[in-house]
Amino acid sequence: MKIIKYVFITLVMLLLVSSAFLFFYTRHLTPKYSGEADLPGLTQTAEVLFDSYGTPHIFAESDEDAFRALGYVHAQDRLWQMELMRRIAPGRLSELFGSDLVETDVFFRTLGIHEYSKSSVEALKKRGGKMLVLAEAYLQGVNQFQKDGPTPIECTMLGVEDEPFTLEDIYNITGYMSFSFANAFKTEPAVSAFAAMGYDYLKVFDLDTTRSERIKSYTTDSNHVAIANQVNEVFNKLPLAPFIGSNSWVIAPQKSSTGRVILCNDPHIGYSQPAVWYEAHLSSPGLNYVGYHVAGVPFAFLVHSEYVANGLTMFENDDVDFYREQVNEQNPDQYWAVDHWEAFDKRREVIKVKDSADVEIEVRLTRHGPVINEAIKGLAETEAPISVWWVYFKFPNYILDAAHEMAVAKNMEDMRKAAEKIHAPGLNLMYGDNDGNVAWWAVGKLVKRPSHVNSKLILDGASGADDPQGYYEFNENPQAVNPPWGYVYSANNQPVMNIEDSTVLYPGYYLPGNRAERIVKVLEAQEKFSKDDLKNLFLDSKSISAIEMQKSLMSLVEINALNEGERTALEQFNSWDGMHEEDTYGAAIYYTWVYFIYEIAMIDDLKERFGEKGSDIFKAFMSAHLMKRSIPTFISAADSPWWDDVATETTEGRPEMVTAAFKETVRYLSDRFGEDQENWKWTNVHTLEHPHPLGAVDMLKPLFNVGPFAITGSDMVVNNQGFPFSKDKLFNVSFGPSTRRIIDFSDINNSESILPTGQSGVPFSDHYDDQSEMYIKGGWRPVYLSRTKIEENATLLTLKPTN
Known part of the structure; x- marks a missing residue:
């Protein structure tokens, strides 16, 4: 006993x-949200007021001290995220996650963002200036917290050793951002595969194919299959989600109920935990603005002050080209460069792999850019080299200068001059100010290509005939300043610009016009808009294009071929009003039906041409913007060769394929959600879970992941809660608004914002997920610039200098 x-x-x-x-x-x-802490390097004491959602409001006696404090508090909330972000572009993920990420690291090492970052740092140090001083101050704050503060639990679990953050890390992070904006990496290899099948297979997609019958596709089957598959796998394996799209609209005084400008913005980015943006307010003699920061980057990309506000969306221009190079048969170390043989430049890369041997690669470079053959699994080294030309590498990098200058801008001209400094990625910069101005500028160096070139295909690298011919001047980029209709907007839609009485369409990978059409329709529907009206627009879930497709699909389906359950489902679909709200029925049927139309129509043809690798091309295509843009043209093409099932001796048409896809839709939804069609209600099937990299381990998911939540909205509506078009992940929301912001110049302290989860990336912080429920419900929280307003409900952390 x-x-x-x-x-x-x-x-x-x-x-x-x-x-x-x-x-x-x-x-x-x-994280420490009150009390005192020592911060060496400060010249005077800095005060950080944390509001009730953990947002830091930094008050310092110098700009440099404000950035030191920013680095410190940013690191205490997001050090793990910073560590992850800085490792992507230089290909250092294998050091944390082992051999599963080697192929991703090889791809990024080959691409060479890290080499470009080194040269950018050298150039920055040579020119010096205020931006360099502030960036180094920020890094001092980050590194001081890394030295003195607790090690993030993720770093402890993975055995990450402390390594000071550097200027090179900052440029690598912005380089990864630029890469994730470049949709050509995902789309062009798949488009080239379709082109290789013949013009009739290509023309059904919504892209410029007017010259496709004349231009040759300079690829072999293995080229486009391997590239499409590998690039898709790179995106799928990244532990942080890429940038996707965005909405923004800015209301001029004549359209505003207050007579003052109101700016709205919700950048669409893949969901992750921690959330993408870190919100911070900096106040010092030369600064007073609220900014939204990417982990590890001192300068905010989204900002507002008492004078100005900006918003960003992806421009979706095509700033990447793939070239097939010609190798000298007598000397494989040379390639043909227009009129002579030229030696490949080469560099060696060593990738360290956790619990495994190092991986060594040799990267070859041409006049266009790096050769990616060695980075593409399944693309034999004996194939003709495929090189990547990217605008990002062609100009000095001033994106950090631009971000800082936007934050301290006092007027429209300041903002415009800052925007001109960005050469890549392509962005839509939205603008409003306290003087009543509204503007939109397409930002980035837009490429001029020869008239015969279809930039969506893999091009001839040997002759020089397909090389870029230059760039448009900034004033030739699409833009609108104080238009008479009283607003500017962007939803990643196709822009148009008139230059010297001719209409210019800029090649790109623009999203369908659904969201843009809906935004314009709403903004044109009434004379004046209040802030509450505009809040409602953020949550608008009406799909105009889906209703148009509803009519088309109903006219094609063979009702007599359906059983009773399928007819009931068809009636449910036919009564759908295009909304995506809690009690919506029919939406689940629509997206599933569209998916199976593509699968049934395309898979057999792709496998016939490319074997089992045809499935890889299909997956890559279904993950690209082009797929969504092509829905109406693909389904409306009555004579498309895609409709015939190559496995049968008969010739099928659209009605047979559309009907077969509908039957498969009902089977899929019944298997996944139950035969009772009441279970197909939108918020029963459409769910969001914010994934943490370590949440992939089932045992750790409750600690690190946030959610799941039932959520309204959908893919391709203004409340853009998107999901992959794949059988295993359909309706599992993977991207959406990374923040919602509404900046009201009738009272700048009347501005509001929301993050998808919370400010902190520390699972034990009260601010890890304290905004998640509000976000799902379409809620908002105040964003103050006034210290008096901030102090009403805040805690104080005093950062003290040390001798």
């Missing part, structure tokens, strides 16, 4: 000790 008692007491003591350890350990990891 005494032994049992002893064992029991021992177990209780162990439990108490373990509980105490966990309590104090988690408290140790939690």
